[in-house]
Amino acid sequence: MNEENEKPLRQLIQQGIAPMKDTELQRDLWPQMLKRLQHEQQHEPVRVPWFDWVLAAISGLILVLFPSVIPALLYHL
């Protein structure tokens, strides 16, 4: 890596592409941020905790293995 050899190219780039002069933020972005937060909250998918899935799976398994409990379960519901 010879940086000296690259100097002309570096100079050419720096002369051709100007550094950003105006990097000052012109307005407050909080209202935009708030909109984004509200949008994301509205479109957030419903999250079911893993233990709820486990509970549902166990219940389903019991019903499959012991179908005789179904009438008793319905009676109690």
Add this chain to the structure above:
Amino acid sequence: MDLLERFAAGDLDAFEEVFRKHQKDVYAWTVRIVRDPAIAEDLTVETFWRIYRSRTTFRAGGNFCAWARRIATNAALDHLRASKRRIEVELSDDLAGPAHVDPAVRRETRDRIKKAFDELPAKYRLVATLALVEEEPYETIAEATGISAGLVKMRVFRAVRILRKKLNSLVIQPGAER
């Protein structure tokens, strides 16, 4: 409980305070990478959304500015990768060269530099913009991109090599060098 702790705990008021305090820094960093104020504003909001989402991973007592800058850099890099539109680099009006050179030739030279820069792969364009155009130190770029300073140097070198191939005729023109 200090501000960042309240923010990490999900307090929206604390997030607003953090946002207002750091939005200018995040924007200033982002606009230097993407070189478009409107896109930089959107990416600033995107950056803070990512910050808000991963607030629980922020270590209390950690450097929030460095953390935010890294997230902003990743957001900008994602934009560069995804964007089909070429970034608009702000071209210098006073492209140095001999006074007698035809303005049309100068314009062509600038266009070639711009085109060559735009064609760089995103990860090279990011470091090349920050190192060659904005003249940020390698260490600062390394911290923001989450890679080592050595790797930043390597990427800049590769970017320069690609640009050199594309701009070879310009570099060897004595007039274009000055």
